[in-house]
Amino acid sequence: MILQPTTTENTTTPTTPAITSNSACRNTMVDTTNNTCRNSNTINNNSTNTHTIQTQTAASFPLLPPPTETEADNMLDCPICLNAMTESDIQHPLQCKSKHCDYNFCMHCIENLVAASKDDFQEASDGNQHVKIYLNCPNCRSNLSETIRDTLLIRKADYLVSPQGIRCKSTWTPSQQRLHSVLHHEDIKQAIAKARHYEEEFLRTHHISIAEEWSPLNSYDHLSPLNASDTLSTVSDSEGDYSSKENYDHFALNDGYFSPDEYDDHDSDDDDDEASDAEDECGFEMDLVQGVHKSFRLPRTERLLQKTAKVREDMIDKTLLRGLAPVMTKAEQKKATQLMVSGDVSKLVEAAKMLRSMERNTRRGVTRCQLVKRSSIYGLIDECEQAHNRRKPAITARPSLLTPPPMPRPNPVTRGQSCVRNLENAEFLQSHPLPVRMPKYVEFEFSDLLGPCQLPSLVGAAGFSSVVSSSLFPACFVDDVWNGTIRDAYTRTTLMPLTGSIVRHEPPLNHKGVLNVLGEGMLDQDLGVGRFDVPKSRVMIHSLQGGGSAGKQGILPGDVVTHLNGQEFHGTAKELMKAIEASVGSSNRNCADFGECCVSLVLNAEAPIAEALRRRGNVACLYT
Numbered sequence: 001m002i003l004q005p006t007t008t009e010n011t012t013t014p015t016t017p018a019i020t021s022n023s024a025c026r027n028t029m030v031d032t033t034n035n036t037c038r039n040s041n042t043i044n045n046n047s048t049n050t051h052t053i054q055t056q057t058a059a060s061f062p063l064l065p066p067p068t069e070t071e072a073d074n075m076l077d078c079p080i081c082l083n084a085m086t087e088s089d090i091q092h093p094l095q096c097k098s099k100h101c102d103y104n105f106c107m108h109c110i111e112n113l114v115a116a117s118k119d120d121f122q123e124a125s126d127g128n129q130h131v132k133i134y135l136n137c138p139n140c141r142s143n144l145s146e147t148i149r150d151t152l153l154i155r156k157a158d159y160l161v162s163p164q165g166i167r168c169k170s171t172w173t174p175s176q177q178r179l180h181s182v183l184h185h186e187d188i189k190q191a192i193a194k195a196r197h198y199e200e201e202f203l204r205t206h207h208i209s210i211a212e213e214w215s216p217l218n219s220y221d222h223l224s225p226l227n228a229s230d231t232l233s234t235v236s237d238s239e240g241d242y243s244s245k246e247n248y249d250h251f252a253l254n255d256g257y258f259s260p261d262e263y264d265d266h267d268s269d270d271d272d273d274e275a276s277d278a279e280d281e282c283g284f285e286m287d288l289v290q291g292v293h294k295s296f297r298l299p300r301t302e303r304l305l306q307k308t309a310k311v312r313e314d315m316i317d318k319t320l321l322r323g324l325a326p327v328m329t330k331a332e333q334k335k336a337t338q339l340m341v342s343g344d345v346s347k348l349v350e351a352a353k354m355l356r357s358m359e360r361n362t363r364r365g366v367t368r369c370q371l372v373k374r375s376s377i378y379g380l381i382d383e384c385e386q387a388h389n390r391r392k393p394a395i396t397a398r399p400s401l402l403t404p405p406p407m408p409r410p411n412p413v414t415r416g417q418s419c420v421r422n423l424e425n426a427e428f429l430q431s432h433p434l435p436v437r438m439p440k441y442v443e444f445e446f447s448d449l450l451g452p453c454q455l456p457s458l459v460g461a462a463g464f465s466s467v468v469s470s471s472l473f474p475a476c477f478v479d480d481v482w483n484g485t486i487r488d489a490y491t492r493t494t495l496m497p498l499t500g501s502i503v504r505h506e507p508p509l510n511h512k513g514v515l516n517v518l519g520e521g522m523l524d525q526d527l528g529v530g531r532f533d534v535p536k537s538r539v540m541i542h543s544l545q546g547g548g549s550a551g552k553q554g555i556l557p558g559d560v561v562t563h564l565n566g567q568e569f570h571g572t573a574k575e576l577m578k579a580i581e582a583s584v585g586s587s588n589r590n591c592a593d594f595g596e597c598c599v600s601l602v603l604n605a606e607a608p609i610a611e612a613l614r615r616r617g618n619v620a621c622l623y624t
Contacts, residue, residue, distance in 0.1 A: 078106035080138075086165075088158035095147035095202045096137045103139035107155045110148060114383075117145075147202065149384045150195035156377065157183065157192050179377050187331050191381040198388075317341070317620055319429060320613070322438070324358045329378050332358075340439075341617025348605040348613075349563055352441035432620055433513040435489035435612050437560065437604040442553040444474060445598045473580065474550035477561065477573035478502070478542035482608065484531040489612035490514050493558040495542050502540070517616045533607055538562075539573050541603070555603065563602035 076085045085106045093104045116133040135145040159165040160172075160180050172180070182188050316333045318325040320340045325333055332354075339351035478495065480502060482488060487506065494503040507514045515522075541559045544550045561576060563569060565583055569576060580599055 076104075078109060079103070080105045080109045083108070086155075086159055087162050088155040088165075091158065092151055092154050092199065094137060094144060094151060095199065096140055096144070097142045098137070098140040101137060101140035101142065103137055105138075107152065107159065110152050110155070114148065114152065146387045147198070149380060149387055150198050153192060153195050153377070153380055153384060154199060156380075182377065185331070187334075187381070188377060191384065195384065315341075315617070315621060317617070319425075319432075319434060320438075322355055322359070324355060324362065327358055327362050330382065331378075337617075340613050341620075343610050343614030345562070345568075345605050345607060345610050348439045348610055349441070349566075349602050352439040352602055352605060356441040356443075431513050431516055432616055433490065433517065434616075435604075435609050436492050437489070437558065437609060439605045439609065440554055440559065440603040441600065442550070442555060442603065443598045443600045444549065473545075473577070475544055475555060476542040477539050477576055479573050480538050480540040480560070482536050482538055482606070484533045484535045486518055486532045486608050486611050486615075487514070489608040493540070495540075495557050497543065500542065517612060517619055520615050520618050521622060532611060537570075537572070538606070539569070539571070539576050559603040560606055561601055561603060562605045563600075565600050566602075 076090060077083070078085050078089075083106060085104070089104065089106050093102070096103065113133070113135065117135050119133065121132050134143075135148050136142065137144055156176075156179060160176060160183070314334070315337055316330070317337045317340070318333065321328065321333060321336055328336070336351050336354055339347045339354070342348075478500060490507045490511075492505040494505065495501075496503065539561045541555060541557050541561065543557055544555060561569060564576065564579055569579070571579070583599055
């Protein structure tokens with residue numbers, strides 16, 4: 001229906017262009033007396049015939065600046081909230097499986113729908129207990145649970161770099177500001193690129209006719225620099241080259257989050273894999289009864305090493321995170337894993353400090369939702385991965401650790417899946433055992449190192465002459481010697497309390513898990529027995545004392561002290577105790593607040609542990 005503004009004979013005002021009722025009549029008022037439809041904004045009576053349409057936004061959303069004339073002519077209204085849809089909303093429609101459904105609504109309504117779907121069953125006004133919001137299309141009722149989060153992710157990112165989003169940068173919400181600050185992160189770029197790939201593949205196979213017939217998508221001139229032709233023009237391409245590198249070049253020209261240099265051409269990778277199969281093949285003689293001789297070693301080609309290195313970069317091993325994976329983001333889990341399997345002692349220290357920081361936040365009541373609050377995009381990316389893997393959405397973090405989580409409803413399918421996962425984890429740990437000593441970072445405050453008779457006299461003193469005695473320190477030390485083998489990482493030690501002697505319990509020579517790790521997949525009993533380095537002296541924890549402050553931090557008898565206050569330590573047990581006494585004295589003279597002073601120790605960050613974790617990481621890459 002086309003509405004024309006009525007004019008009188010004596011009026012000299014220029015005729016206003018035709019306004020479509022669906023796109024612009026939301027800002028008009030109908031005069032019942034004169035039966036006219038006039039614009040709510042003032043029409044410029046100069047020689048030009050330009051007009052401006054003032055968009056109306058809900059009070060809960062940030063006010064947007066008035067759109068330009070070209071944008072106003074091509075805007076659509078959201079059928080739910082009746083607000084103007086942005087360019088990113090038009091470029092990236094809903095991925096309905098029904099080929100005849102072109103229903104679409106704005107990004108804010110999608111956010112509200114996703115948030116409402118996370119709620120449990122609600123009670124309706126009539127007492128119905130089975131009211132539940134599902135991620136279905138309001139028009140065709142098709143299931144959008146696997147694609148709607150990808151659409152929301154792309155819309156959020158595109159809006160921040162679009163001209164309309166840049167103009168209203170001063171009105172960005174804190175969530176949008178945090179998202180803009182992390183768009184250059186590698187994990188964010190990969191997640192957005194993956195979402196674009198899924199969207200293009202879906203539109204190429206399901207919505208070819210809609211992409212060609214939908215007039216707003218064909219008006220590409222007003223979508224700059226995010227040109228819709230770069231995203232959807234390849235949908236109707238006869239060659240089907242929807243992964244062209246040129247389609248992504250415009251992102252690098254803005255505050256983009258996707259660089260053409262980092263583009264991964266999937267088609268070329270597949271061709272290279274097929275072409276290089278012959279390079280990875282090798283022939284060898286094998287006896288039909290005895291099998292391959294144990295002296296044979298499978299040569300590792302450069303192609304195989306490159307594949308392993310690529311898998312190691314994206315690997316997340318939750319068994320190395322000391323049970324802290326639920327309170328860590330994906331990026332933090334990946335970083336901690338890379339530090340653990342690096343084979344470098346200094347990186348083991350960094351990983352131990354990182355896990356200690358996560359543990360401290362957990363003890364203070366900092367939940368996962370607060371850790372991820374840097375940007376809500378991390379939670380959205382996790383939900384996208386869960387939707388594509390067809391997993392049940394994770395339970396949201398409870399607001400307080402003191403409040404027990406709600407008990408989930410018993411579900412036989414969920415229990416069966418949980419049992420299968422537990423069996424898989426047990427099988428993985430059996431074939432890829434962890435070292436008996438893992439890197440740890442511990443701190444002792446001065447109040448734990450000094451006796452009650454010394455503490456009152458030290459609070460107001462500028463310095464003190466008394467030192468920490470070995471009887472007051474939370475742990476007792478003993479001298480030990482490393483035999484120079486990597487198998488020592490799997491050797492358990494028992495410290496006799498009376499004699500102080502050390503009894504070692506080495507793993508069996510035919511232990512398949514230890515052989516698998518030390519041999520990096522080769523089950524050879526001779527591997528790991530030889531020396532990896534020359535024998536070295538070290539200091540070991542003999543026993544714990546002092547009220548349990550050491551035990552609360554996870555210290556166990558048999559742990560090896562490798563670093564003191566961030567510096568690598570080499571010496572005996574007596575020298576270590578003297579170094580602790582000296583650090584306490586110097587810190588008290590330099591520390592303004594006595595309660596903030598502490599002594600830090602790093603345990604088990606030694607060469608055999610680092611090498612064992614590195615080899616275990618290599619085997620785990622091949623396992624996954």
